[in-house]
Amino acid sequence: MRIFKLLSIYTLFNCVLIAFTIYDFFAHGIAYQFLGITGVFLALLGIAASVLFYFKHEIGRVLLKNFAFVYVVYYLILFIIESDAFNPVILVILLSYVFLFFKLSDKKIVAVTISGWKNSTMSSMADKKRPLYLRIGFSSIFPALLLLLLLGGIWLIDWEDKLGILLLPNGSGIDFYRGSDRHPVDLSVAGGFVYDDRDVITIKLTAPDALITAQAREDMKIALRVLNVDSSAVEAFLDGSPVEIDKGDANTRFAINNLEIASDVYSGNFLAQEKGVLIKIKLTGNTAHTLRITNRKEEQAGKLVFYAISDNHSVYTQLLPEIKKIMRDESRFIVFNGDMVNNGYDSEYVICSNFYENMPKQVFTTIGNHDVWNGGGVYYTRYFGPNYYSFVYENTLFIFLDTSAGYIGNGQFTWLKNLLAENKSEHILIFSHMSPINTYIGKFDESQKIHPELLHNIHHKSESDYLLELAQRYGVDYVIAGHSHIHAVAKIGKTTYVTSGVMGGSVTDDRSTYSYLRFEIDGPKISFKPIIVKSASLVKKEALAERIAIARIFLTPLIISRSVRLALSMMLVVLISIYIFFLRKYSLIRLAL
Secondary structure, rough: OOHHHHHHHHHHHHHHHHHHHHHHHHHHHHHHHHHHHHHHHHHHHHHHHHHHHHHHHHHHHHHHHHHHHHHHHHHHHHHOOHHHHHHHHHHHHHHHHHHHHHHHHOOOHHHOOOOOOOOOOOOOOHOOOOOOOOOOOOHHHHHHHHHHHHHHHHOOHHHHOOOOOOOOOOOOOEEEEOOOOOOEEEEEEEEEEEEEEEOOOOHHHHHHHEEEEEEEEOOOEEEEEEEHHHOOEEEEEEEEEOOOOOOOOOOOOOOHHHHHHHHHHHOOOHHHHHEEEEEEEOEEHHHHHEEEEEOOHHHOOOEEEEEEEEEOOOOOHHHHHHHHHHHHOOEEEEEEEEOOOOOOOOOHHHHHHHHHHHHOEEEEEOOOOOHHHHHHHHHHHHHHOOOOOOEEEEEEEEEEEEOOOOOOOOHHHHHHHHHHHHHOOOOOEEHHHOOOOOOOOOOOOOOOOOOHOOOOOOHEEEEEEEEHHHHHOOOOOOEEEOOOEEEEEEEEEOEEEEEEEOOOOOOOOOOOOEEEEEEEEEEEEEEEEEEEEEHHHHHHHHHHHHHHHHHHHHHHHHHOOHHHHHHHHHHHHHHHHHHHHHEEEEHEEOOOO
């Protein structure tokens, strides 16, 4: 019949379209590994299904049904990862395969419309009066056991790690490095930490200035890659003498098309390109050398502009256009004030860290409650270093706290009190993911009883009171926080408490806004203004889009970190379907009672 030939040609045409996308998906990076692997399988499955269906082989119907199922899943996952992939043509094709899947699942229709095809479930009315039994034997049990073993092998082994799809930093966030056979040099870093040592030793800065003490075992030349630098201002000095810096493409790497935000952030080029700058130095054996790295120039002295952004929750569609504006202005750095990722997954940290490392300006972070979900605190340390730290920039002391668990704790409070007591700077700014108070009502708030993480402030009033006391005693200018997803300001004594709003998370609260903060320090004066990206009323109108975005937050990291296992599972589902088809065809018997 002509309908079979048309269906076969239609499927074959779609296989060709898929084949054209496979290479691009593999080149795009880790977010597209599932699509690449599944695309290869889908194209082969579709070719086999279309050929067999064309010649009216019974197995062709089963393969075409499976092709329809995998095809729909394939594009649904593509829509999750890359929202721009949605278009009316693809929607029509998807709907056609959804219809085809259910049509092919109806055995009565298939049996009636496809003349000459055998159907083991269709027989005479007399036969239907007899019970249907499954003949059990080695030929039916062995394939079932084999499929179960395959399923166990797929999910018990971390294939993504073995294949190097998620390549995590080799460091552990510590500020020293003890020489190895590959790199026979000892390093101690003030203002940064050792990030990796697989290729060249990589240092990531946690301050505008860093001092690295290096001692080699023998005379040698060594290359250090330094991440988180301001490419327009970074300078290096070895024992007081200037050192040449290879900046690569650091000044131009943020030229990203706004229309391709998701695909660019997740793309292979974005993830794989070299970040930071390369510093090559010559060391004398058994001699201590000092390498000073600074990210400020004399002409930048005076007014200091920076931004505070919180709660992007692994979403970049709203954030990236704003970041591109920031990259072009006079600001020195950005503070990401917690909840940079949503679930704490390794795949989220791979994307997030690469996003920040591509910026030609410096980035400083605090750790949020979402950043530690699912053991994510380990990844935070690998990618961003210590959970709490400080530095002095010109006349201001910047302090970054860890409130990811909802409390500060004795050890951190002791460190903070000593830091404040020894401070000589004119201004003090404290960054904390959770504020000590609900800035919207101006006091500690424990009205939320569902879960402590839903509180708009840290969890313990005694800690809140103590932090407020320290801020008052030592003249803290600002305590800058996020977490509540609301921009609000409260002043207690001389200290201003401000929350920035949200830049990617949920906006279920009527007061939530997409917003962040721009700070300016000019001599004795500190001022800030909120940058409102979307008002609360507009956010409410886009509730459906926000729910879709939130669903993508949870699903995308899962797809990335389990891409190989999910793709193999899809293949196994098809094998099981084919196995069940042959089992029904050759092992079902009717016995007369």
